[in-house]
Amino acid sequence: MTVSIVWFRQDLRVGDNPALFHAAEKGSVVGIYVEATEQRKKHHDSAAKIGFTYDSLIELRSELNNLNIPLHIVKATTYDDQIDKLKEWTAKLSAASVYFNNEYPLNEKNRDNKAEVTLTECGINFERFNGDLAVEPGTIKNKQGKPYKVFTPYKKAWVEQHKSIQIEPYKAPGKQSYNVGKQETFDFSMSYRGDLWQPGAKAALGKLKAFLGKVDKYKAARDIPSVAGTSLLSPYLAIGALSVRQCIYALRDHYSGDEEKLYGDKWLSELVWREFYRQILIDKPTMAKHRPFNPDAKEIWVSNHRAFEAWKEGRTGFPMIDAAMRQLNQTGWMHNRLRMNAAMFLNKLCLVDWRWGEKYFMQQLIDGDFASNNGGWQWCSSTGADGAPYFRIMSPLSQSKRFDEKGGFIRKFVPELEALDNKSIHEPNSEQRKECGYPEPVINYKESRQRALELLS
Numbered sequence: 001m002t003v004s005i006v007w008f009r010q011d012l013r014v015g016d017n018p019a020l021f022h023a024a025e026k027g028s029v030v031g032i033y034v035e036a037t038e039q040r041k042k043h044h045d046s047a048a049k050i051g052f053t054y055d056s057l058i059e060l061r062s063e064l065n066n067l068n069i070p071l072h073i074v075k076a077t078t079y080d081d082q083i084d085k086l087k088e089w090t091a092k093l094s095a096a097s098v099y100f101n102n103e104y105p106l107n108e109k110n111r112d113n114k115a116e117v118t119l120t121e122c123g124i125n126f127e128r129f130n131g132d133l134a135v136e137p138g139t140i141k142n143k144q145g146k147p148y149k150v151f152t153p154y155k156k157a158w159v160e161q162h163k164s165i166q167i168e169p170y171k172a173p174g175k176q177s178y179n180v181g182k183q184e185t186f187d188f189s190m191s192y193r194g195d196l197w198q199p200g201a202k203a204a205l206g207k208l209k210a211f212l213g214k215v216d217k218y219k220a221a222r223d224i225p226s227v228a229g230t231s232l233l234s235p236y237l238a239i240g241a242l243s244v245r246q247c248i249y250a251l252r253d254h255y256s257g258d259e260e261k262l263y264g265d266k267w268l269s270e271l272v273w274r275e276f277y278r279q280i281l282i283d284k285p286t287m288a289k290h291r292p293f294n295p296d297a298k299e300i301w302v303s304n305h306r307a308f309e310a311w312k313e314g315r316t317g318f319p320m321i322d323a324a325m326r327q328l329n330q331t332g333w334m335h336n337r338l339r340m341n342a343a344m345f346l347n348k349l350c351l352v353d354w355r356w357g358e359k360y361f362m363q364q365l366i367d368g369d370f371a372s373n374n375g376g377w378q379w380c381s382s383t384g385a386d387g388a389p390y391f392r393i394m395s396p397l398s399q400s401k402r403f404d405e406k407g408g409f410i411r412k413f414v415p416e417l418e419a420l421d422n423k424s425i426h427e428p429n430s431e432q433r434k435e436c437g438y439p440e441p442v443i444n445y446k447e448s449r450q451r452a453l454e455l456l457s
């Protein structure tokens with residue numbers, strides 16, 4: 001009996017998995033996941049993301065085994081080694097085909113192309129699919145046939161295209177007639193906040209359902225860090241335990257198919273931002289080489305190690321920034337409003353290279369995702385596609401007063417300020433700082449803002 005291998009990567013799910021669906025239609029399937037430990041280090045993946053991936057993989061294995069599909073978890077070092085391991089396994093299983101869903105960052109694209117050449121030379125059939133984006137990658141272009149650089153017209157074109165395609169997610173395959181047998185295992189578990197992030201696709205679907213119950217409040221609640229007003233689905237989307245198509249389909253159901261409501265929905269827009277940044281990476285692979293999207297972007301950065309260390313530790317003396325950084329360090333996740341503030345604080349007010357911040361985020365985030373992280377950092381430093389205008393510099397004080405009015409979020413993550421009143425908590429005076437054991441501000445906001453404006457204009 002010939003079998004096909006499904007090579008799982010950032011698509012750790014049974015539902016809406018085109019590679020798995022198509023492979024299962026052809027006959028017996030064996031799943032392989034190859035963990036490339038050295039590559040992880042090169043990409044600065046956080047322990048939280050690695051641990052969450054491993055546990056989600058174990059959940060995936062259990063779901064696959066219920067369908068009589070084995071999942072071998074194999075150890076490799078680099079991406080080249082991953083290809084060697086894949087080749088070994090095709091021989092071991094006498095597999096005729098390898099199916100997988102594409103990944104778009106440069107190293108992954110190069111690896112996949114190389115894997116295709118290597119395995120094709122061995123007479124293996126190679127089948128690739130898009131399981132990561134809601135619309136076919138590379139298909140949204142402006143009237144001149146060029147990729148969009150600005151989000152609003154991109155979204156308009158995206159909506160038009162999306163309306164014309166079938167968006168129903170792929171079904172999970174039926175039960176196979178295959179003996180699961182002994183499965184290769186490589187334990188790469190690492191610790192993360194399991195009390196906050198339950199691994200696996202089933203947990204993701206449960207979270208999606210619960211969120212849709214309050215999606216109508218998203219627009220008003222999404223900017224308030226003390227409120228759980230966003231979906232918290234990013235860790236699942238980042239490793240593919242959930243697909244963007246599953247999200248959109250469920251949202252459409254929520255609106256009983258009403259297109260006007262679906263395409264006018266604010267949460268949908270955020271999912272489209274995810275697509276936008278992926279599209280940029282596909283159209284401009286040099287983004288993966290840590291270059292700015294805008295080649296004329298000014299390099300204003302200085303090596304301000306003192307500010308960088310204080311920022312990382314959540315001890316900048318700006319309560320909202322510190323609360324944000326401590327949320328990141330303690331939970332592996334940071335609220336979007338705070339990501340913008342923390343990033344602008346670092347690169348515009350402290351003049352620290354956005355790439356330092358980008359790397360630190362990857363090293364901590366459970367939802368670390370190259371395209372969204374790079375896109376977010378470049379947006380904040382005004383070097384990116386549709387980036388914030390250079391003069392947009394969020395004030396940590398006004399943002400704090402506006403989005404954490406009563407200081408509830410600050411109190412949670414900066415407990416030494418807990419006793420301060422609702423006004424002082426945003427900007428304690430020197431005496432209060434001393435009493436609370438809280439540092440003086442690492443920069444002078446007004447002067448730093450002025451300096452950034454002069455350098456960037």
Ligand SMILES: Cc1cc2nc3c(=O)[nH]c(=O)nc-3n(C[C@H](O)[C@H](O)[C@H](O)COP(=O)(O)OP(=O)(O)OC[C@H]3O[C@@H](n4cnc5c(N)ncnc54)[C@H](O)[C@@H]3O)c2cc1C
Binds near residue numbers: 274334361365376
């Ligand atoms: C500096 C910076 C770095 C970021 N790094 C990452 C990252 O590494 N991984 C990541 O998934 N997101 C990143 N984001 C985007 C955003 O902050 C997170 O996706 C969001 O906070 C995740 O929470 P949620 O799932 O509750 O989002 P929701 O508000 O519920 O949004 C739903 C989904 O839409 C996508 N999304 C939402 N906002 C954005 C956005 N601005 N850009 C791209 N996709 C978006 C995410 O997949 C998210 O899970 C970054 C943003 C900034 C400003």
